[in-house]
Amino acid sequence: MxxxxxxxxxxxxxxxxxxxxxxxxFEKNADETLRHLFEHHALGRYGTFTVEEFVGVYSRINHALWRLYQSNRISQQQLREVRFVRTLAKLGVPEAEVPAGISEQFTHILPQKSAxxxxxxxxxxxxxxxxxxxxxxxxxxxxxxxxxxxxxxxxxxxxxxxxxxxxxxxxxxxxxxxxxxxxxxxxxxxxxxxxxxxxxxxxxxxxxxxxxxxxxxxxxxxxxxxxxxxxxxxxxxxx
Missing domain, CATH: 3.40.50.1000 (HAD superfamily/HAD-like)
Incomplete structure (x- = not known):
């Protein structure tokens, strides 16, 4: 070092x-936004993962997708389209049950955070x-x-x-x-x-x-x- x-x-x-x-x-602001979306979409109803697990899995998947984006291997649109689908699939939620518009809601709410x-x-x-x-x-x-x-x-x-x-x-x-x-x-x-x-x-x-x-x-x-x-x-x- x-x-x-x-x-x-x-x-x-x-x-x-x-x-x-x-x-x-980013981490603090994203954490607040993800916790809001977890409650807003009642993701706790599945009973198979906690809000902390939701935040953690999203963070790992999002970071991996950003590395792909920064190396020009995926587009901005692809990143936005798949991050919540992959997160919830990892947590056992079928793609058909991924809340409509959740990625757009994240993109709308996140930048309004001030930390x-x-x-x-x-x-x-x-x-x-x-x-x-x-x-x-x-x-x-x-x-x-x-x-x-x-x-x-x-x-x-x-x-x-x-x-x-x-x-x-x-x-x-x-x-x-x-x-x-x-x-x-x-x-x-x-x-x-x-x-x-x-x-x-x-x-x-x-x-x-x-x-x-x-x-x-x-x-x-x-x-x-x-x-x-x-x-x-x-x-x-x-x-």
Whole structure:
């Protein structure tokens, strides 16, 4: 595992943040949404699985589908169509009994949730007076701005670059190059902050951009990274 580096290596002008799992607390917001859907559709009537099992199975299946999506092996539509069918099938619910519209309801309710990671607003308040802030995300374009509005994050960011807008998915270096071009930033004056070693750290590295690996769970790894933090408040130590 690389030793976290919190010594500023250069002067940055543009900071690019990932959104889900970095600023916006996807797991907490998804958990609340899934529990609501479990009750709304009375999934407990089957008596064969708990709400905790429903949330856990969905999370594992959704993560696996996102990995396929990020490697361009399935489409956005396919991801949305199959995630609840596969979740409930795993729990013993026949496909014919999967509640109509449950995936659409999830997509509608989830981005209205507002949970963010600790110190998100405090750190962004500190950074926006010193840097130009942007977002770069693989999240679906139709819900990213709702998430930002719901969590009071919109005003912090000059540009919101999505994979759908750029035509590429992180970690493809072309998405980062698109972001640099769109924002007028140079790679050597830019810094990428994200939670995903492959999508955020490796993708930025391949585009010549320094990286901050946000690793709140202190996962072991052997990646060569520029900086590593376990809490967003640590950004203030070197930015």
């Amino acid at each position: 690389s030793t976290p580096n919190l010594t500023p290596l250069k002067t940055y002008r543009h900071l690019f943040f990932d959104l889900d799992h970095t600023l916006w607390d 963010v990671f600790p110190f998100t607003h405090e750190v962004l308040d500190y950074l926006r007076d010193k840097y130009t802030l942007h977002l770069i995300t693989n999240g679906f374009q139709d819900i990213q701005h709702i998430k930002l509005s719901s969590s009071n994050l919109t005003a912090y960011f000059q540009e919101v670059i999505t994979s759908e807008h750029s035509g590429f998915l992180k970690p493809d270096r072309r998405m980062f190059e698109h972001a640099l071009h769109r924002t007028g930033a140079n790679a050597d004056e830019s810094l990428m902050i994200g939670d995903n070693l492959e999508c955020d750290v490796l993708g930025a590295y391949n585009a010549g951009i320094d990286q901050v690996y946000f690793n709140p769970d202190r996962r072991r790894h052997f990646a060569d990274i520029t900086y590593e933090i376990g809490c967003l408040s640590e950004l203030k130590a070197f930015l």
